[in-house]
Amino acid sequence: MNTALLMLELQNDYFPNGRIPLEKSLDACAKAETVLLACREKKIPVIHIQHISTQPDATYLLPCTKGAEFYSTVHPIKNETVVKKHYPNSFKDTVLLNHLIKNQINHLVICGMMTQSAIDATVRAAYDLGFSCTVLHDACAARQLEFNHTAISAQNVHYAFLAALQPNYATVMSSEDFLQKSGARIQAVA
Secondary structure, three states: OOOOEEEOOEEEHHHOOOOOOOOOOOHHHHHHHHHHHHHHHHHEEEEEEEEEEOOOOOOOOOOHHHHHHHHHHHEEEEEEOOOOEEOOOOOOOOOOHHHHOOOOOEEEEEEEEEEHHHHHHHHHHHHHOEEEEEEEEEEEEEOOOOEEEEEEEEHHHHHHHHHHOOOOOEEEEEEHHHHHHOOOOOOOOO
């Protein structure tokens, strides 16, 4: 199985002082960073997905803003692929599918922001396109939602979306379990 790490929307606006900070975004990013470093060490391809909001009423991840830039600890390095997108689904109107096919990738390890949006939409699309997916639940973050005048905590949103993905669309596991299963060394991130 040819694997790639898909880092979704790890961008400044989702972190403290950003326009839409997510609950536990720093914790999730630290886990994503640990996986990123291990994948770099093992030469597993890394793809960074950057959302640029183009909707007229968008309030975050706006073009040419600091908020749309990648968070400093998980910034792409030379030879890592960056795919820009404008929709929650990372495949919609992007080069992602062609890139994966060209590089014979058939398994995606996915982490990032937001569980209820980009993570969910991308995993479901990947599954429909024939990819095997692993979602690292502790390397993803969500935000509180509201439905019918009822607040739904970020943790409940996170858990509900992950539960809906497993087992049909993805294997959901912790970043530590993934690293142990893949034989990658676990390096603590300071």
